[in-house]
Amino acid sequence: MVMETVCPAGTPAALRAAVEAGAHSIYCGFADETNARNFPGLNFSREEMAAGVAFAHARGAKVLVAINTYPRAGAAPLWHRAVADAEASGADAVILADPGLLAHAAEHHPGLRRHLSVQAAAANADVINFYADSFGVKRVVLPRVLSVPEIAAINAETDVETEVFVFGGLCVMAEGRCSLSSYATGLSPNMHGVCSPASHVDYAEEGGELAARLGGYTIHRVGKGEPAPYPTLCKGCFTSQGATGHVFEDPVSLNAEQLIPQLAKAGVTALKIEGRQRSRAYVAQVVRNFRAAVDALAAGRPMPEGMLARLSEGQAGTTGAYRKTWR
Amino acid sequence: MPSASQTIPIFPRPAGMMLRPLPLAPLSAALSMLARRVVTRHPGLLRRLGAHDRARFLIDPTDLPLVLCLEPRGGQVRVTAHRQAPRADVRIAGPLAALLGLVHGAYDGDALFFSRDLVIEGDTAAALALRNAIDDAELDLAEELTALPPVLAGALRRAIALAERRTGVALTRVAEGPAW
Ligand code: SF4
Numbered sequence: 001m002v003m004e005t006v007c008p009a010g011t012p013a014a015l016r017a018a019v020e021a022g023a024h025s026i027y028c029g030f031a032d033e034t035n036a037r038n039f040p041g042l043n044f045s046r047e048e049m050a051a052g053v054a055f056a057h058a059r060g061a062k063v064l065v066a067i068n069t070y071p072r073a074g075a076a077p078l079w080h081r082a083v084a085d086a087e088a089s090g091a092d093a094v095i096l097a098d099p100g101l102l103a104h105a106a107e108h109h110p111g112l113r114r115h116l117s118v119q120a121a122a123a124n125a126d127v128i129n130f131y132a133d134s135f136g137v138k139r140v141v142l143p144r145v146l147s148v149p150e151i152a153a154i155n156a157e158t159d160v161e162t163e164v165f166v167f168g169g170l171c172v173m174a175e176g177r178c179s180l181s182s183y184a185t186g187l188s189p190n191m192h193g194v195c196s197p198a199s200h201v202d203y204a205e206e207g208g209e210l211a212a213r214l215g216g217y218t219i220h221r222v223g224k225g226e227p228a229p230y231p232t233l234c235k236g237c238f239t240s241q242g243a244t245g246h247v248f249e250d251p252v253s254l255n256a257e258q259l260i261p262q263l264a265k266a267g268v269t270a271l272k273i274e275g276r277q278r279s280r281a282y283v284a285q286v287v288r289n290f291r292a293a294v295d296a297l298a299a300g301r302p303m304p305e306g307m308l309a310r311l312s313e314g315q316a317g318t319t320g321a322y323r324k325t326w327r
Numbered sequence: 328m329p330s331a332s333q334t335i336p337i338f339p340r341p342a343g344m345m346l347r348p349l350p351l352a353p354l355s356a357a358l359s360m361l362a363r364r365v366v367t368r369h370p371g372l373l374r375r376l377g378a379h380d381r382a383r384f385l386i387d388p389t390d391l392p393l394v395l396c397l398e399p400r401g402g403q404v405r406v407t408a409h410r411q412a413p414r415a416d417v418r419i420a421g422p423l424a425a426l427l428g429l430v431h432g433a434y435d436g437d438a439l440f441f442s443r444d445l446v447i448e449g450d451t452a453a454a455l456a457l458r459n460a461i462d463d464a465e466l467d468l469a470e471e472l473t474a475l476p477p478v479l480a481g482a483l484r485r486a487i488a489l490a491e492r493r494t495g496v497a498l499t500r501v502a503e504g505p506a507w
Contacts, residue, residue, distance in 0.1 A: 011375075011463035013432075040452045041375040041459030198452040205448070228443050277455075279462045282435035 002298040003260070004270035006064065006163060007287045010042040010277055015052045015063075017280040022291035025062040027095060028052065028276065034067045034082040036097075036119055037276040038193030050089040062092040068117035069193045070098045080104055087112045095141065096120075102135035116140040118165070119190065121177055125157035132160045139163055141272060144170060144254065145321050148262050155267030164263060166256040167286055168274025170249065170320055171195065171234070180233040180248075184215040196232045220251075227251075252318040258303055259322050260293055335434075335444055336424045338390035347392045351408045357479045358395065358406035364474050365466060366404050373402055375460035379453040385415035388423040417449035419457075429458065430466055 007023035009015035018026050029035025031043035044052060053063045065086035071079040079098075083105050086094050094112055096102050097119035105114055118141040122128050131137040139161040142151060146164075155162055171178070171189075178195075182188040185200040200215040209221045212231035219231035229235055229251035238247045256263070260271065271294065273286055292304050366372055373380050376399055384397040394412045398405045412418070419426070425444050428434035436458045439445035447454045472480045 011459060013463045013465050039455060039459070040377065040379065041456035041463075045374075198455045201451040203446075203448055203451065205446070210443070210446075225443065227441050229441065230437075277459075278437055279429075279432065279435040279458075280465075281432045282438065285435075 003264055003268065003294040004163075005287065005290050005294055006270050006272040007290075008168075008273055008276040008278070008283060009052070010037065010039070011280065012044065012048045012052050014276075014278075014280040014283045016055060017284040018287050019056050019059050019061045021284040021287035023061055023287045024291075025064055025092070025270070026052070026056055027064040027066050027272075029066040029068075030082050030085070032078065032082070033072075033191075033193050034069055034079050036066060036068045036117070036189050036193045038069075039277050040198060042277060046085050046089065049085070049091070053090040053092075057090065063090075064093045064095055064115060065089070065091045066095040066117065067101065068095050068097045068119045070119075070190050071101055072191065076100070076104075080108075083109055083112070093139070099131075099135070102131070102137065106135045110136075113138055115163070116160075118143055125154045128154065128158050128160050132158070139269065141165075148259065148266050148322050151263070151268060151322075152266035161269040162267065163270035163272050164256075164268050165254060165274055165320075166260065166263070166271045166290065167254055168278075169232075170252070170254050170318070178234070184217055184233055186215075196230070201231055250318070254318060254320045256319050256322055257290070257293060259319055260303060261297055263322075264297060335422055335428070338388070338423050340390075349393070349408075351393070351410070355407045357475065357483060358408065359404065360475060360479070361468075361471060361483075362397065362404040362406045365464075365471050366399070366402065368471070369464040369466070372460045372464050373399060375463060376456050379450075379456040382417065382450060382453040383413075383415040384453065384457060385412055385418040385449075386426065387412065387418055387420035388426055389420050390422045415449065417447065417451070417454045419445070419447055419454055421445040427468070430461055430468065432462065432465065436462070 004024045006025045006027055007018040009018055009026045009028040015026050015028060029037060029043050030049065031045060032038065035043060037043070049065065056063045067079060067082045067086065079101050083094055083101070087109050092113060093115050094105060095115045095117045096105060097117035102114060105112060114135060114137050116122055116131050116137045116139070121143045122131060122140050123143050123146060128140050131140070137160060141163045144165050151162065151164060179188065181195045185197055187194050187197050189195040196214050202213040204211050208224055210228055211221045212219050214231045214233060219233060219236035220229065222228050234248040235246065235251040237245060240247050263271070271290060273290060275282060275286065296302065296304060380399040380401050386395040386397055393408050393410055396407045396409060396413055396415060421439065421444055425434060425439055429436055429439065436445065440447065472483055475483070
């Protein structure tokens with residue numbers, strides 16, 4: 001069986017590009033705070049979602065709608081409407097994180113397939129089975145903190161399909177539980193769908209250096225010609241107890257291309273590509289690469305050589321936690 | 328999709344110098360007309376800009392001796408050309424080829440930014456909204472030109488053809504990246 005490629009689309013144009021590049025599934029979201037990529041200029045209106053689903057289905061691809069933030073008290077109808085509208089658009093599944101919203105979807109939209117978002121940070125078989133038993137969850141997107149043997153151990157103990165990130169930006173702080181962005185900007189991925197939001201970002205050329213600030217805090221400075229990562233808080237360069245460095249995480253991006261055969265052996269169903277904020281050009285290129293890789297694997301051919309390094313943040317890749325070498 | 332800085336052509340200096348005496352008023356009028364037509368044909372552009380449709384965007388092709396100020400003004404789009412940068416909410420700067428490549432989907436904005444071929448100063452959210460809106464619109468500027476008055480369109484098209492020959496810059500939409 002060919003592993004499923006699950007590909008990002010921040011805009012209808014990116015969705016079409018991903019489908020044409022061979023994506024098996026596309027994930028995307030509505031243009032509001034129900035979706036953990038609530039960035040300026042991104043995402044889908046209701047009409048665009050329906051048109052996107054029709055486009056994908058006509059070409060044999062699926063659409064998964066991410067409604068993966070946590071409903072605000074008193075504002076739950078916004079999230080409920082998103083689930084209903086996803087179903088009405090013909091989406092193949094919704095990707096949810098909040099147990100209350102999962103319960104709502106299971107009760108009111110039983111025919112709509114439910115996936116558990118990475119935002120739920122379900123990192124062991126017990127909790128995954130709990131979500132399956134309680135809310136009929138069919139697939140879980142695993143947090144980016146697990147090694148390949150840990151993923152294999154989870155798959156041995158659950159029938160729920162597993163989906164893992166293989167490429168793109170890293171967010172490893174047990175997703176859905178990180179408060180760094182809230183601390184600096186008052187806006188968080190869990191509640192507002194944004195981490196280190198652009199509205200609080202400020203770049204300035206200062207004495208030959210590029211300073212990147214978030215909410216007034218300098219997250220990093222780079223010299224001329226050095227790669228310039230976005231000021232995501234966890235990837236900043238800070239001084240702590242006399243030492244200066246990347247205290248939380250290096251500004252590198254995930255590339256687990258070469259681990260695909262091991263992930264297949266570990267029982268993984270689907271490979272997820274991060275990047276709904278990236279351009280249609282990026283999406284097409286990455287999707288084409290990963291589709292070639294899973295096709296090669298299914299045909300017993302060697303993995304194609306990686307060609308994606310220059311698209312990466314910080315222009316350096318890592319296999320993340322899959323091969324664990326924590327400091 | 329090329330994204331390495333070595334592959335981004337720079338507008339040759341002599342060609343850039345040729346643009347120096349260009350009268351700014353007619354250029355501004357032609358570009359405004361072009362921008363208004365683009366917005367009419369692609370209403371999603373303004374919708375995606377959202378609240379940022381009142382921002383002033385300074386587009387700075389660093390290899391040309393002029394800068395452009397783009398003001399969406401809620402649909403009454405205006406583009407003005409300047410020799411000195413006016414005040415704006417955000418400045419988006421890079422070689423002409425990088426800016427046009429972004430519009431035509433040949434380059435990825437984040438990749439250009441990470442490699443520092445593109446510089447953003449000021450209101451980052453407005454810049455992102457514009458970038459995402461343009462990426463979704465799948466624009467082809469050469470095609471948009473066809474609706475301008477023939478004299479203007481002809482002049483701009485000749486300028487574009489010259490620029491393409493001189494620089495190797497993609498001035499028409501890239502439909503598909505290279506297959507690999
Ligand atoms: S600061 Fe980093 S770890 Fe925390 S939510 Fe943002 S990307 Fe994830």
